[in-house]
Structures are given as structure tokens and as C-alpha cells.
Amino acid sequence: MATHQYLGGQPDEALDRVDGRQKVTGAAKYSVDDILPGLTYAVLVESTIAKGHIKKIDTKKAQSAPGVLAIIYHGNAPAIPGYETGGNPAKPPTGGEPFRVFQNTQIYFAGQPIAIVIADTYERAIYAATLVETEYNKDDQRTDIEGNKDKAVVPKGPRYADYIRGEADAYKNSVIKIEAEYIIPVEVHNPMELHATTAFWDGEDKVTVFDKTQGVKSTQRSIMDAFKLKEQNVQVNTDFVGGGFGSGLRTWPHVIAAVLAAKKINKPVKLVLTRPQMFTMVGYRPYSWQKISLGATRDGVLTGLTHEAISETSTYEEFTDRTVDISKVMYACPNVNTRYKIVALDKSTPTWMRGPGEATGAYALECAIDELSYAVNLDPLELRIRNHADVDPVRNLPWSSKYLKECYQKGAEAIGWNKRNPKPNSMQEGEWQLGYGMGAGNFNANRGRATVKATLLADGSLVLQSAVSDSGPGTATTMTSIASNVFGLSPGKITFELGDSSLPPGPTQGGSTTTSTLGSAVHDVCVALQQKMAELVTIQGSLLQGAKPENLHFEKGYITLKTDASKKVAYADVVKQTGSSQLEVTKDSQAGDERNKYSIYSFAVHFVQVQVHRLTGVVRIKKVVTVADAGKIINEKTAASQLMGGVVSGIGMALMEDAVMDHRFGRYVNNNLADYHVPVSADVPDIKALFIDKPDPFINPIGSKGLGEIANVGFAAAVANAVYHATGKRIRTLPITPDKLL
Numbered sequence: 001m002a003t004h005q006y007l008g009g010q011p012d013e014a015l016d017r018v019d020g021r022q023k024v025t026g027a028a029k030y031s032v033d034d035i036l037p038g039l040t041y042a043v044l045v046e047s048t049i050a051k052g053h054i055k056k057i058d059t060k061k062a063q064s065a066p067g068v069l070a071i072i073y074h075g076n077a078p079a080i081p082g083y084e085t086g087g088n089p090a091k092p093p094t095g096g097e098p099f100r101v102f103q104n105t106q107i108y109f110a111g112q113p114i115a116i117v118i119a120d121t122y123e124r125a126i127y128a129a130t131l132v133e134t135e136y137n138k139d140d141q142r143t144d145i146e147g148n149k150d151k152a153v154v155p156k157g158p159r160y161a162d163y164i165r166g167e168a169d170a171y172k173n174s175v176i177k178i179e180a181e182y183i184i185p186v187e188v189h190n191p192m193e194l195h196a197t198t199a200f201w202d203g204e205d206k207v208t209v210f211d212k213t214q215g216v217k218s219t220q221r222s223i224m225d226a227f228k229l230k231e232q233n234v235q236v237n238t239d240f241v242g243g244g245f246g247s248g249l250r251t252w253p254h255v256i257a258a259v260l261a262a263k264k265i266n267k268p269v270k271l272v273l274t275r276p277q278m279f280t281m282v283g284y285r286p287y288s289w290q291k292i293s294l295g296a297t298r299d300g301v302l303t304g305l306t307h308e309a310i311s312e313t314s315t316y317e318e319f320t321d322r323t324v325d326i327s328k329v330m331y332a333c334p335n336v337n338t339r340y341k342i343v344a345l346d347k348s349t350p351t352w353m354r355g356p357g358e359a360t361g362a363y364a365l366e367c368a369i370d371e372l373s374y375a376v377n378l379d380p381l382e383l384r385i386r387n388h389a390d391v392d393p394v395r396n397l398p399w400s401s402k403y404l405k406e407c408y409q410k411g412a413e414a415i416g417w418n419k420r421n422p423k424p425n426s427m428q429e430g431e432w433q434l435g436y437g438m439g440a441g442n443f444n445a446n447r448g449r450a451t452v453k454a455t456l457l458a459d460g461s462l463v464l465q466s467a468v469s470d471s472g473p474g475t476a477t478t479m480t481s482i483a484s485n486v487f488g489l490s491p492g493k494i495t496f497e498l499g500d501s502s503l504p505p506g507p508t509q510g511g512s513t514t515t516s517t518l519g520s521a522v523h524d525v526c527v528a529l530q531q532k533m534a535e536l537v538t539i540q541g542s543l544l545q546g547a548k549p550e551n552l553h554f555e556k557g558y559i560t561l562k563t564d565a566s567k568k569v570a571y572a573d574v575v576k577q578t579g580s581s582q583l584e585v586t587k588d589s590q591a592g593d594e595r596n597k598y599s600i601y602s603f604a605v606h607f608v609q610v611q612v613h614r615l616t617g618v619v620r621i622k623k624v625v626t627v628a629d630a631g632k633i634i635n636e637k638t639a640a641s642q643l644m645g646g647v648v649s650g651i652g653m654a655l656m657e658d659a660v661m662d663h664r665f666g667r668y669v670n671n672n673l674a675d676y677h678v679p680v681s682a683d684v685p686d687i688k689a690l691f692i693d694k695p696d697p698f699i700n701p702i703g704s705k706g707l708g709e710i711a712n713v714g715f716a717a718a719v720a721n722a723v724y725h726a727t728g729k730r731i732r733t734l735p736i737t738p739d740k741l742l
């Protein structure tokens with residue numbers, strides 16, 4: 001269990017990260033850091049072919065290598081009674097079954113784990129793994145979406161059916177028409193921290209697992225299901241997570257493999273994926289082809305919008321995301337239709353990656369809107385305002401809150417939008433062409449369910465607990481801020497405990513919902529604890545005897561009367577009064593029916609200034625302004641970090657990231673961080689992260705909407721649009737590398 005407590009002095013308004021000191025001093029423990037007595041090391045052997053069957057695995061040589069304790073493969077793997085069937089909340093919702101590791105001879109993708117070698121040291125395990133000999137019956141694989149689009153199908157489930165509002169393909173009859181195709185290649189999450197799992201069993205039916213996961217409860221559930229174990233007998237810990245971006249939203253086969261290996265040798269086993277394995281074993285953003293067709297009047301009023309997308313999945317699971325959904329709700333257009341299809345390929349299953357669906361769709365939509373702005377000779381900002389959706393056009397419901405127009409205005413001012421010459425290829429700085437671009441986005445602001453336990457101790461300090469993972473946004477910090485404000489206690493007296501599946505159930509950290517979900521539960525439990533304290537403090541013999549609970553005021557660790565601050569009872573004394581050492585309240589909290597009455601979204605806009613080098617085609621991002629309407633901002637520092645992180649990943653998406661597969665073999669050729677480029681500090685300019693910071697009155701008691709995903713929804717489009725403005729060249733295939741500009 002990770003303990004996160006503010007160790008600073010009296011905080012200024014935005015609390016410093018409560019665990020910042022742990023992170024920068026190396027005290028923070030990540031999954032790979034757990035060293036247990038008698039620890040052994042596991043290494044996965046992978047398939048070198050993309051499709052076919054294993055004819056034979058010969059482990060004799062490997063088995064007799066020094067230090068080898070066991071080798072598990074399909075020929076000797078113990079049964080996994082339940083495997084990942086049923087109840088796994090992170091399982092793709094629409095179809096297929098998770099890959100079952102070591103259960104049969106079938107090969108679904110190159111890089112598929114086919115054996116696990118366990119040895120007494122890591123080096124010996126690596127060496128022995130090279131001695132495992134495999135023969136295959138190889139079939140021809142299909143890994144390229146281009147050329148296989150005719151095999152695309154509409155995913156099962158009503159939400160993927162073709163959507164039509166008004167008339168389909170109405171753009172065809174419009175005065176102004178834009179039709180353009182966009183491609184985003186495979187992107188891989190590549191968090192700095194590799195996925196790692198350490199597992200050990202206590203007897204036949206109890207297991208403890210240290211795992212890199214965005215959800216300790218969902219990983220616990222997957223292991224319970226796979227090994228048919230009771231909840232209290234599966235302990236999952238994730239103290240700190242070194243980035244996830246979606247790769248930790250599912251329980252992947254390597255986790256099951258590590259748990260299985262630990263069972264087989266009855267010792268603690270540690271398995272750390274290699275960087276190349278991070279490309280094939282923990283998901284990726286799927287390749288997508290998109291076509292946007294826009295129809296408009298000469299004044300730039302949208303009359304038709306058609307959004308088509310084809311994406312990829314594996315042959316064993318149906319992965320889907322909301323690629324086309326943003327086109328349904330982003331603008332007020334009477335005629336909208338969308339078509340979304342997927343092709344099953346001989347690859348591992350993709351998964352959600354930051355801004356899943358929306359980030360992909362917004363790239364196409366927001367580029368096309370920019371293209372339209374030139375066709376109707378209108379400022380792209382003005383074009384967006386003209387087509388602003390005043391209500392949710394899909395459900396015809398009011399927004400719970402929407403300050404997108406305010407975002408536009410604030411961002412335009414901060415970047416100096418009106419100083420640009422609107423003509424493409426018109427602004428120069430020596431050998432550099434200068435350009436400005438913008439892109440906007442939205443994301444569902446959901447709220448899930450969470451339980452938080454609050455314990456007030458005899459020294460007046462407060463401990464909050466919930467089984468949530470923090471993949472980096474600073475969950476314990478924001479929760480401490482909320483508790484400090486609601487409960488009336490200085491942050492230094494509050495400790496937040498997380499990352500432990502035995503704590504009260506918390507949500508998986510995904511879909512930009514943690515602050516909304518968990519923050520609401522923290523709010524509710526603090527209020528409930530105050531109510532309990534109010535009962536105790538108003539009874540006979542107390543200084544505040546007879547006071548009405550509603551007349552009490554809670555601040556800085558003391559209860560007073562609202563009308564009279566002189567009668568003070570310390571929180572600590574309320575505990576002492578009970579005669580026990582602590583006061584406990586546990587509260588379960590979830591959304592009400594507000595979603596039936598309102599559409600609840602977060603919004604953001606990104607403004608970018610770029611330089612493009614005339615001779616080399618190098619693109620430099622010079623300035624970024626990102627403005628978010630994410631409701632009430634709990635902590636300006638951690639919130640700004642969310643936006644900055646989104647911008648950095650957006651820069652990667654726009655200019656660098658591209659997992660290149662050699663389709664002759666179905667294998668990646670750049671599966672390492674030397675060849676798969678992500679932004680480094682020199683690629684990242686000063687980023688201005690701004691907020692509207694107005695509470696949403698309906699989403700939850702704290703007024704906060706989600707922030708993580710919108711941070712990069714629409715960002716890549718802003719870059720592409722700025723590159724067009726700088727050069728007059730429209731690049732519709734990401735990433736925008738110099739070769740495409742020359």
C-alpha cells in the first residue's frame with residue numbers, strides 16, 4: 001500500500017504533489033522495485049511468426065542451462081481453471097475472448113508469448129530463453145489494413161451501428177464541399193516504466209501480486225476469475241505507476257503467465273517486459289483510415305457531415321473505440337452520418353490510448369474543419385463559433401456546462417491569433433516559415449462508483465483509503481486538496497492511501513474519471529464524517545452542547561459555531577470523547593440521474609505556433625496554448641501538468657510516433673525507443689496551460705469534469721493546421737515528418 005502524505009509546510013493555493021518528494025528522491029516504489037526473499041526471474045519466449053501453429057517446442061537444452069527452475073509452455077502448462085472469462089471489466093466489450101496464454105499451439109501474432117523460462121537470476125533466465133527451440137507450421141499472415149479494407153466489418157453492438165441524423169451524405173448537395181482522407185499509424189503507449197509483475201503464492205489458493213496496473217481492483221478481478229480464487233485471497237499492489245496512457249487498463253496475458261509461473265515453482269517470480277515486448281503485449285493505438293466529407297453554405301454554416309473510419313483489431317478479440325463519435329456532437333449540423341468498421345488482422349489486440357477514439361477522430365474532423373475555413377475564406381476560429389453546438393445535437397439535451405467559446409477566446413488572446421496573416425505560406429522568419437493552427441475537442445465527462453474510508457485519529461489527523469492506482473496525474477494530491485477543503489483540515493494532517501486491492505473498492509484510473517469519481521467519494525465521506533462528529537460534539541457535556549448540527553463550522557481542525565468562533569472543539573477531542581482511538585466512516589458514492597437530463601462533456605482547444613524549415617522540412621513547435629473547460633479545477637499545478645503531458649503526447653502523435661511494421665513478417669522494425677520517436681525536452685516548447693475553472697453544477701458535488709484525455713484531443717490537428725498555414729501543404733497522414741513536406 002502506498003502512503004501519500006503532504007510533507008511540505010503550509011501550502012500555497014495549489015498544493016504541491018504530496019508524493020513529489022518520494023518521486024524525486026527515489027523513495028517511490030514501482031512494481032519492478034519489489035525485491036522479495038528467494039525471488040526468481042522469468043523471461044517470456046515469443047513467437048517469431050505472425051500466424052500458424054507451433055509444431056514443436058524443445059526445451060531440453062534450456063532446461064539444463066544453469067539456474068533454470070522451470071519452463072512452462074503449452075505442452076506442460078498447468079490448467080488455468082477460469083482463465084479470463086467473465087466479469088473482467090477491462091475486457092473489450094464487443095466481442096472475442098482474451099488470448100489464453102500457453103493453452104494451445106495456435107499463433108495469432110508475432111511476439112505472442114509461447115513459453116516462460118524461470119531461473120534464479122535474470123541473466124540466466126534470458127540466456128536459457130535463447131535455448132528454447134521452436135518449430136512452426138506457418139500460415140500467411142495479414143497485418144496491413146491497407147489492401148484489406150474490403151474485409152472490414154461493422155462491430156457488434158448498437159453503439160457501432162451506422163449513425164444518421166437528418167439526411168445521410170448531405171454534403172453531396174452542398175454548395176461548398178470538402179472531402180479528405182486521413183491516416184494515423186499505430187502508436188504505442190511506451191510509458192517510461194516497463195510493465196512488470198511480481199507474484200507469489202501462499203499455499204494453493206492465495207496469491208499476492210505486485211503489478212503495473214491502472215486498476216488494482218480490475219487486475220484482482222481478472223486473477224480471481226482466471227485462477228478461480230476468492231476476493232480476499234488475491235492481493236494486488238501498485239504503489240506507484242510510471243505512466244500508463246491506457247496500457248495498464250487491462251490485465252494482459254503476461255500477468256497471468258507470471259502468476260502461473262509463481263504457482264508452478266512455489267516461489268516469488270518477477271517478470272519484466274522488455275521494450276520490444278511493450279509493442280506487442282500491452283496494446284497500442286490502432287491504425288486508422290478516416291474520411292471526412294463536409295458540406296457548407298458559402299457563409300461556412302455546416303449543412304452535411306459524413307465521417308467514415310476503418311480501424312483494426314486482432315483475430316481473437318474485437319477492439320473498438322469511439323473514432324467517429326466526436327463528429328456527432330462537436331458541431332451543430334442538421335445532417336450527420338458516421339460509419340465505423342474494423343478489420344481483424346494477425347496482430348495483438350489494440351487498446352485504449354490517451355484520448356481513445358476522440359483523439360483519432362478529432363485529428364480528422366478538426367483538420368477538415370480547417371480545410372473548410374480556407375474554402376469559405378473564413379477564420380477557422382470564426383467558422384467554429386458559427387457552428388457551435390448550443391445543445392447536444394445527438395440527444396437534444398442541454399449541456400451540464402460548456403465554456404468552449406470562452407476557451408476559444410482565452411486561447412486566441414494568449415497565442416496572439418489575430419496577429420497572424422491568415423494567408424497560408426505568408427509569414428517568414430529567415431529560413432523558417434511561420435504558421436498558426438488550432439484544433440478543438442471534447443470528451444465524455446463520466447463519473448463512476450467509488451468507496452472511500454475515512455479514519456480520524458486521536459491526534460486529529462485524517463487517513464483516507466481507496467483501492468485506486470495513480471498512473472501519474474497526482475491522485476493523492478487532488479484527493480488531499482478536496483479533503484482539506486471539505487473537511488476543514490490542513491493538508492499536512494491528511495494521508496491518502498491507495499494502490500492496494502484490499503482497501504475499499506476504487507475505480508480503474510481511465511477515461512478521465514478519477515477526480516470526478518473518487519473526488520466525489522472523498523467529498524461525501526468527509527461530509528459524512530463531519531455529520532458523525534456533529535452528533536458527538538452536540539451531546540451533553542460538550543462545549544457545543546445543544547448546538548444544531550447545521551450551525552457548526554469546521555475549519556483548520558476545530559469545530560466552532562458559525563455565529564461564535566470562541567467556543568472551539570478540536571477534532572482530536574471529538575475522537576477522545578468517544579473513548580476509542582479513532583472515528584471511522586466508509587462511504588460509497590456514485591452518479592445519480594443527472595445524465596438523463598444533461599449531456600456532460602469536457603472541452604478543450606489547442607493553439608499552436610510552428611516553424612517549418614524551408615530547406616529541410618523540419619517542424620518545430622514554437623508555442624502552445626491549451627485551454628480546458630474541465631469544470632472546477634481542484635489543483636492548478638497537477639491540472640496544468642495533465643494538459644502539458646497531453647500536449648507532449650500530442651506533439652509525438654503529430655510529428656513523430658509511428659510503429660512501423662514489416663508486413664512480410666508481421667513484425668515491428670522500430671520496437672525500441674531509439675527508432676520509435678517520442679518528444680524529448682528539446683522538442684517541447686513553453687506550454688501555456690489555461691483553465692476556465694468554472695464548476696459544473698450537475699456532474700457531481702465537486703463540480704470537476706475530466707481532464708486527462710481532452711489534453712490531447714484535437715492537438716495533432718492543431719499542429720497539422722499550423723503546418724498548412726506555414727507552408728500551404730496539407731499533410732493528412734501522420735506523423736508529419738520532414739520527407740512529407742519536401
Ligand code: MOS
Binds near residue numbers: 214244247355510
Ligand atoms: Mo486512459 S486511455 O483511459 O488510460
